[in-house]
Amino acid sequence: AIVLGNGMVRPLMKLMRFQTQIREILDGVKRMQPVLSMREGRAKTRQTLTSSAVQLSGISVSYGNRRVLSEVSFAIPAGRVTALVGPSGAGKSTIASLLGGLVEPDQGRILVGDCPLADIDNVQRTATIAVVAQDAFLFRGTLLSNLKLGRPDAGEDQIRQALRVAQAEAFVDALPKGWHTHVGERGLTLSGGERQRLAVARALLANTPVLVLDESTAFADSRTEKYFYEALHRTYPALTVLTIAHRLYSVKDATNIVVLDHGSVVASGDHASLMQTCTLYRQMWQAQAPQQSGSVNQTRPAVLPG
Numbered sequence: 001a002i003v004l005g006n007g008m009v010r011p012l013m014k015l016m017r018f019q020t021q022i023r024e025i026l027d028g029v030k031r032m033q034p035v036l037s038m039r040e041g042r043a044k045t046r047q048t049l050t051s052s053a054v055q056l057s058g059i060s061v062s063y064g065n066r067r068v069l070s071e072v073s074f075a076i077p078a079g080r081v082t083a084l085v086g087p088s089g090a091g092k093s094t095i096a097s098l099l100g101g102l103v104e105p106d107q108g109r110i111l112v113g114d115c116p117l118a119d120i121d122n123v124q125r126t127a128t129i130a131v132v133a134q135d136a137f138l139f140r141g142t143l144l145s146n147l148k149l150g151r152p153d154a155g156e157d158q159i160r161q162a163l164r165v166a167q168a169e170a171f172v173d174a175l176p177k178g179w180h181t182h183v184g185e186r187g188l189t190l191s192g193g194e195r196q197r198l199a200v201a202r203a204l205l206a207n208t209p210v211l212v213l214d215e216s217t218a219f220a221d222s223r224t225e226k227y228f229y230e231a232l233h234r235t236y237p238a239l240t241v242l243t244i245a246h247r248l249y250s251v252k253d254a255t256n257i258v259v260l261d262h263g264s265v266v267a268s269g270d271h272a273s274l275m276q277t278c279t280l281y282r283q284m285w286q287a288q289a290p291q292q293s294g295s296v297n298q299t300r301p302a303v304l305p306g
């Protein structure tokens with residue numbers, strides 16, 4: 001048996017901690033590898049964006065030889081909320097992945113202003129479009145370090161503002177150490193909804209002109225979800241938002257609702273016109289009606305931007 005002197009224990013423990021950190025960094029790099037290699041080989045440049053409006057034109061995407069998006073075209077106007085709705089498996093999250101640079105189209109193009117998304121480098125894309133994925137991921141560290149990832153110089157007021165809009169302020173303040181609480185390994189375990197709220201706050205804090213929310217407001221009920229959109233517009237009026245929404249009631253007031261089915265856009269418009277012209281939208285609305293009726297009457301009128 002090897003007996004360690006007192007003086008050796010501490011450096012050894014330090015070494016072991018260091019090893020764990022290296023393993024975590026390598027895991028992170030491994031996760032990024034497909035994205036990085038996908039983007040290699042094509043010269044990417046910095047571009048000046050003329051507008052935060054996003055236009056998808058003739059986008060097709062396949063996973064292996066299975067096509068999941070077919071010639072999808074629609075506009076996401078600047079400074080407004082556009083809702084993307086459709087049955088499960090329609091391809092909604094694939095559109096979020098495209099905008100996040102995790103998936104590349106087989107054909108078609110995405111413009112931000114008049115700049116093709118494919119031509120801008122990863123750093124500029126990340127500074128232009130923030131995507132909050134369904135499974136919000138938090139890194140080991142404090143809540144604060146997680147929040148400040150996209151904006152290390154964020155001030156306390158900006159952090160509070162983002163937390164408030166994301167409806168995370170109350171639960172963070174209720175923690176004994178507030179936003180200095182550790183999360184992850186041996187730290188606080190957060191519920192899925194709490195993680196989602198923090199991920200939304202982190203994306204807001206990153207201050208990108210475009211925000212994509214993939215079922216990111218599922219933490220809220222219909223009523224608080226509406227308050228979220230009101231607060232979002234009031235606090236960040238210039239933000240261009242694409243929200244993938246399961247609950248149609250929460251995006252009912254958007255003037256731009258895009259209906260996706262089996263990888264194709266089947267209709268777009270506002271709620272009233274879609275109820276008249278789109279059978280699928282009407283069926284989805286009717287299927288959700290029993291869940292919505294409970295909160296409709298209690299909800300104060302909310303106006304969605306756009």
Ligand code: ATP
Nearest residue numbers: 063064066068086087088089090091092093094095
């Ligand atoms: P949901 O509302 O259930 O989240 P969705 O409309 O967001 O569904 P996507 O997640 O975009 O749909 O999936 C579209 C289709 O592509 C589905 O049939 C799905 O099984 C398939 N798919 C998604 N990601 C992958 C992947 N990485 N590899 C292979 N197939 C995938």
